Amino acid sequence: MKEIELQKLWFESWFKNPLLTTEGIPLTIIQPGFWNHSAGPDFTHAAYRDSAGKIQTGAVEIHLEASDWKNHGHHLDERYNSVILHLVWKSNSEPTITRSGTVIPQVELSRFLTVAIEDLNSLFPELPSSPLPLAKPGLCHQSFLKAPEENRWKLIEEVGWLRLLRKSKRLALRQKSVGRSQSLWEALAEGCGYGRNLLPFRALAQRVRAGELIGYSATTRKAILLGVSGFLPQEIHLEKNSSSEKQHEAQSIWEQWWRAQSLWSHSILPFHAWTLHGVRPWNRPERRIAALARLIPRLRSLKEALQKGGRLHFQRDLAHLHDPFWESHTTWNSMPQKPSPLLGVERIRDLEINLYWVWQIIEKGASTQSQLISHRMTPNHKTKLAWARIGGTAEIPPEKQTILFQQGLIAMLQDFCFQDVSNCSRCSFPHWISQQSVQEKPLSSTLCIEDYRAAIKSNINDLEKEL
Numbered sequence: 038m039k040e041i042e043l044q045k046l047w048f049e050s051w052f053k054n055p056l057l058t059t060e061g062i063p064l065t066i067i068q069p070g071f072w073n074h075s076a077g078p079d080f081t082h083a084a085y086r087d088s089a090g091k092i093q094t095g096a097v098e099i100h101l102e103a104s105d106w107k108n109h110g111h112h113l114d115e116r117y118n119s120v121i122l123h124l125v126w127k128s129n130s131e132p133t134i135t136r137s138g139t140v141i142p143q144v145e146l147s148r149f150l151t152v153a154i155e156d157l158n159s160l161f162p163e164l165p166s167s168p169l170p171l172a173k174p175g176l177c178h179q180s181f182l183k184a185p186e187e188n189r190w191k192l193i194e195e196v197g198w199l200r201l202l203r204k205s206k207r208l209a210l211r212q213k214s215v216g217r218s219q220s221l222w223e224a225l226a227e228g229c230g231y232g233r234n235l236l237p238f239r240a241l242a243q244r245v246r247a248g249e250l251i252g253y254s255a256t257t258r259k260a261i262l263l264g265v266s267g268f269l270p271q272e273i274h275l276e277k278n279s280s281s282e283k284q285h286e287a288q289s290i291w292e293q294w295w296r297a298q299s300l301w302s303h304s305i306l307p308f309h310a311w312t313l314h315g316v317r318p319w320n321r322p323e324r325r326i327a328a329l330a331r332l333i334p335r336l337r338s339l340k341e342a343l344q345k346g347g348r349l350h351f352q353r354d355l356a357h358l359h360d361p362f363w364e365s366h367t368t369w370n371s372m373p374q375k376p377s378p379l380l381g382v383e384r385i386r387d388l389e390i391n392l393y394w395v396w397q398i399i400e401k402g403a404s405t406q407s408q409l410i411s412h413r414m415t416p417n418h419k420t421k422l423a424w425a426r427i428g429g430t431a432e433i434p435p436e437k438q439t440i441l442f443q444q445g446l447i448a449m450l451q452d453f454c455f456q457d458v459s460n461c462s463r464c465s466f467p468h469w470i471s472q473q474s475v476q477e478k479p480l481s482s483t484l485c486i487e488d489y490r491a492a493i494k495s496n497i498n499d500l501e502k503e504l
């Protein structure tokens with residue numbers, strides 16, 4: 038038995054239900070979760086009903102032996118705080134305790150197989166090395182297939198449009214309340230934090246407003262942003278024998294921060310606001326902060342690009358940001374590496390969707406929709422996962438690899454799949470699809486917007502009741 042085979046058995050539900058924990062407590066699995074093929078727990082968004090009838094939702098981790106939890110360092114890793122169930126082939130009486138101190142129920146899966154142990158080999162004659170499935174098709178897959186061909190794709194695009202409309206409404210409100218330049222600054226900062234650090238980046242841009250940095254040198258801007266973000270002094274203890282380049286960078290940042298800190302000391306973010314676990318080295322917040330500092334002189338040009346609809350101009354301004362130290366370092370103490378752009382292709386693409394196109398909706402209104410229907414975007418993990426659920430395969434058809442279609446897939450995932458604790462059985466999205474696809478009038482956002490909101494609300498009410 039390999040760990041990947043055990044994961045596959047779990048994914049394919051080859052176990053009795055309810056299960057018994059190693060303490061003899063019954064629990065009923067409701068949904069096994071989404072198979073995570075990258076760093077972090079093996080399955081996310083799993084749900085089970087505990088012996089008190091309460092639904093527990095979170096991640097599931099799978100090991101051959103219970104002691105692997107500790108051997109793999111999960112007891113020290115905050116990403117594993119979300120684990121609600123530890124599934125092991127063999128329990129060796131080692132308790133499972135997360136970094137936050139929670140004791141996690143453990144189940145010895147070898148006791149609950151629905152097939153004879155000697156038949157297991159035939160289940161994995163040639164386990165594919167790649168690609169492993171992301172998710173099983175959800176209930177909405179059938180409703181999607183039943184919808185008339187011409188409506189089917191449009192429905193997802195409508196959902197994508199609604200998602201972008203929601204974003205544009207938020208940005209327009211922010212423009213009104215803090216002005217266009219500051220709202221642009223905040224949106225750029227949020228883009229630097231996409232994924233795990235959006236909130237601290239937003240807080241940073243609100244605490245150090247763009248207008249307050251104008252007139253300072255690039256080093257001073259960087260020192261103020263690093264200082265207010267809470268990255269000084271914790272992250273600036275240089276190792277002995279550090280290169281002269283590191284010493285120069287650290288010294289110049291310190292000199293500037295030393296002078297400026299009295300003005301900013303009341304605004305410093307707590308260091309624990311940042312998530313550093315699981316963040317790829319080139320995406321470390323310190324590098325993004327260095328990028329933000331370099332964006333200040335470009336704000337006027339970026340605003341012009343947004344107002345005039347200059348997408349390539351917008352991309353160019355974000356792509357060519359130079360910081361000699363942070364282009365080749367991931368942390369203060371990392372070894373110098375081959376230079377890498379401060380904002381990579383993926384980050385610029387995300388900013389293009391969430392800032393450039395959202396701004397275009399504010400500027401040009403509904404006419405933007407027709408551009409987004411045809412504008413291409415490479416699928417990512419989230420859109421492939423969503424498509425596996427509704428489309429039944431992870432391969433999004435090439436002609437649907439567009440911004441609007443994939444925004445629709447992300448909206449479906451966030452508004453429904455991530456809220457669901459019933460393994461689809463009580464999700465209102467399949468009903469919404471059936472309802473919309475029989476509309477006699479052509480689909481439009483005004484037609485489906487209220488029904489869509491009602492469908493989301495019904496799912497959330499359901500979740501609240503259950504939890």
Ligand code: SF4
Pocket residue numbers: 174175176177178426427449453454457460461464465466467
């Ligand atoms: S939870 Fe809802 S939207 Fe997600 S796969 Fe299931 S039925 Fe589809």
